[in-house]
Each structure stands twice: as structure tokens, then as C-alpha cells.
Amino acid sequence: MIVAIIGTGTMGPSIAQVFSQCEKVDKVLLCKGRITSKKTGYEEIKKSFDRLIGRKKIDEEYAEECLNRIEFGDLDIAKQADLVIEAIAEELEVKKQVFSKLDKICDDGTIFATNTSSIPIIDLDEGLTRPIIGMHFFNPAPVMKLVEIITSDRIPQNIIDEVFDITRWIGKTPIEVKEAPGFVVNRVLIPMINEAIGIYSEGVASMEDIDVAMKLGANHPMGPLELGDLIGLDVVLSILNVMLKETGDSRYLPQPLLKRMVRENKLGRKTGEGFYKY
Numbered sequence: 001m002i003v004a005i006i007g008t009g010t011m012g013p014s015i016a017q018v019f020s021q022c023e024k025v026d027k028v029l030l031c032k033g034r035i036t037s038k039k040t041g042y043e044e045i046k047k048s049f050d051r052l053i054g055r056k057k058i059d060e061e062y063a064e065e066c067l068n069r070i071e072f073g074d075l076d077i078a079k080q081a082d083l084v085i086e087a088i089a090e091e092l093e094v095k096k097q098v099f100s101k102l103d104k105i106c107d108d109g110t111i112f113a114t115n116t117s118s119i120p121i122i123d124l125d126e127g128l129t130r131p132i133i134g135m136h137f138f139n140p141a142p143v144m145k146l147v148e149i150i151t152s153d154r155i156p157q158n159i160i161d162e163v164f165d166i167t168r169w170i171g172k173t174p175i176e177v178k179e180a181p182g183f184v185v186n187r188v189l190i191p192m193i194n195e196a197i198g199i200y201s202e203g204v205a206s207m208e209d210i211d212v213a214m215k216l217g218a219n220h221p222m223g224p225l226e227l228g229d230l231i232g233l234d235v236v237l238s239i240l241n242v243m244l245k246e247t248g249d250s251r252y253l254p255q256p257l258l259k260r261m262v263r264e265n266k267l268g269r270k271t272g273e274g275f276y277k278y
Contacts, residue, residue, distance in 0.1 A: 001166075004029040004081035006098060007088040010232060010270060011115055013041035014141035015087055017048055020066040021142075022170045028070045029077050033088035033098055040072040048142065079105040083166065085135055087115040090238040095124055103128045111159055114150075117186055117235065118242040120179055121150050131155045133163055136183060137172075139231060147172045152179045181246035182239065189227075190239045194255055196224035200275075201257040207275050225275040229268030237262050 003025055005016045016030040030041045049063035071077060075098065078084055084102055086095060099112060106112075113135040114124055125132040134150020147167045151160055160176070167174040177183045182190065196210050205213070211223020228236050237254055244252040261267075261274065268274030 001025050001082045002027045002029065002080050004031055004078035004084045006031050006075065006078065006084065006086045006102075007033045007115075008037055008039040008041035008044075009033075009087075009089065011137060011139060011141065012087040013044040014048070014139065015085060015115065015137050016041060016070055017045050017066070018137075018141050018170050018172075020045075020069045024169045025069070027080070029081055030070055030072050031075050031078050032073070033075070033086075033094070035074060042070075042072055045070065075101055076105065078102060079107075081106065081110055083111045083113065083163075085113045085115055087137075090117065090119060090235060090242070092119055092123060095119065096126070099124060099128060099132065103130070111163065113163065116150075118182055118239040120181070120246065122152055122154065122179060125154070131159070133159060134177070134183070135163060135167070136177075136185075138185070145171075145173050146185070147174050148177045148183050148185065149174045150177050150179060150183060181243045186239050187243070190236055190243070191251055193224045193228045193231075193236055194240060194252075194258065197228070197255040197258050200225065201255060229274035229276055229278075231268070232270055233258060233267045233274050234262050 001024060003019045005012050005028065008030060012030060016028050019025050019028045045067065049067065052058045053060055053063055084106060086098055088095060088098060102112065112130055112132045114121060114132050115135060115137055117136060121132050121134050131154040133155050134148065136148035136150060138144035138146055149163055149167065164174050199205060200207055200210055207225050211226050214220045214223045237258055240252050240254045265271055266273045269278050272278050
């Protein structure tokens with residue numbers, strides 16, 4: 001099987017790394033979502049493998065074998081793929097443009113999937129010759145075991161079954177989620193992060209104490225503000241905006257502090273500063 005991952009930002013390279021370590025995958029194609037992008041994703045994957053080598057989780061020979069299984073390039077190389085997973089920014093029109101191009105160059109039997117964390121999948125496949133299924137991975141993809149499989153009535157059962165099988169091949173646990181704003185994890189998680197931001201902005205508790213409270217009081221491995229920094233505060237804001245638009249429910253109204261931090265490009269780990277400095 002040949003798998004194409006579209007997007008060389010945060011999630012694309014880590015999903016490509018996961019597939020490169022699967023023996024049933026012959027080749028992984030990591031494609032830029034935008035021609036103007038300067039990132040190929042190679043450096044991110046190489047650093048991740050180097051960390052695993054340093055921790056003696058894998059050896060150099062295995063890392064090289066996995067890297068050699070990955071081809072880096074523009075969107076055009078995705079025409080070889082049996083499965084395409086889009087993992088670009090959470091912008092509906094940009095995603096639709098990418099899928100429109102893919103629809104023209106890929107074989108009729110190629111499965112289209114999206115890693116969107118909140119956008120309704122039925123909005124993405126409008127005008128295409130095939131449906132899009134959701135394969136929502138979590139960051140960091142090589143570590144996190146869950147993949148939400150987002151389905152709708154437009155997706156044939158054989159495609160759902162095949163995607164479940166593929167997800168198990170790569171060592172992940174799939175769960176089926178019917179089309180709904182925020183799916184399962186983000187519907188629970190993102191409002192919690194937003195509420196933690198509100199608690200901090202009101203001066204109820206410090207950032208550190210909010211995170212300690214949830215780690216020790218609720219047995220969470222990370223506090224909500226730490227987690228927001230890991231996810232990316234721009235992604236948190238984008239998910240909230242989609243959920244607010246889809247439901248009209250005020251509980252998804254983004255905190256003013258969150259919006260201000262995104263405007264100031266304090267997005268978390270990927271920019272070196274969010275609620276914490278990195």
C-alpha cells in the first residue's frame with residue numbers, strides 16, 4: 001500500500017512517521033499542502049527518529065529504513081497513493097482546494113481521508129467524485145494511540161472497514177464517531193482548555209496551579225494550559241470557532257485572552273511561547 005500525507009506542518013510529518021514504521025506500507029508520500037511552503041517535513045521526522053535512537057528505542061539502521069520509505073514532494077506525487085490523508089491547516093476553503101486537486105489526479109479507487117479536528121467532513125467532499133472519511137490523529141501521532149474515524153451516511157461500509165483495518169496496522173486504536181462538531185475528544189477537551197484560560201484570566205489561580213490542580217485532582221497527565229500550548233493555541237481557537245458556528249452554543253465562545261494570544265502569535269510550543277516559554 002502507498003499512503004500520501006498532505007501537509008508538512010505540525011501533524012503531517014508525525015503521521016508520515018507512523019506509517020513509515022508499518023511493514024504493510026510500501027511507501028509514504030509526504031506532500032506539501034502549499035507550493036509556497038518551505039518545509040518538507042524531513043527535518044522534523046529525522047529529529048524524531050534521532051530522539052528515539054538516543055533513548056535506545058530503535059537503532060540507526062531501522063531509522064534509516066523508515067526514512068528511505070518516505071518520499072518528499074509536492075501535491076502531484078500523491079497521484080500514486082491508495083490512501084490520502086490531508087493534514088493541513090484548519091481552513092475549510094484551503095482544504096477544499098487541496099481535495100479538488102487530488103480528485104483530479106488520483107485513481108478512482110483512492111481513499112480520501114482528512115485529519116481535521118473539527119470541520120464537518122460533509123463540507124469537505126462537496127463537488128468531489130468520492131466521499132471523505134475522517135482519520136483524526138492526536139499530537140504527537142507516534143505516541144498517541146487513538147484515532148477517531150469520522151463517518152457519515154455517504155461513506156460505504158467497505159471503506160469504513162478498510163480504514164479501521166489500516167488504523168490497526170499502524171498500531172492505533174480506532175473508534176467510530178458519527179459526524180458531529182468537535183467529534184468526541186475535542187468536544188470534551190477544548191471547552192475544558194477554554195475554561196482554564198478563563199480561570200487564569202480572572203486571576204482565580206496561577207497558570208502553574210491550574211495545571212497542577214488538573215494533574216493531581218483529576219489525574220490528567222498534562223494540565224489544560226500545558227496541553228493548549230502543545231496543541232497550538234491557534235488550533236484551539238479554530239476548533240472553538242467551528243464548534244460555536246455549528247452549534248450556536250455560547251459555551252464554545254473563545255476567551256478574549258485566547259484570541260489576544262493568537263493575535264500576538266503566542267501559539268505555544270511551535271512559536272516558542274504560549275502560556276509558558278519553550
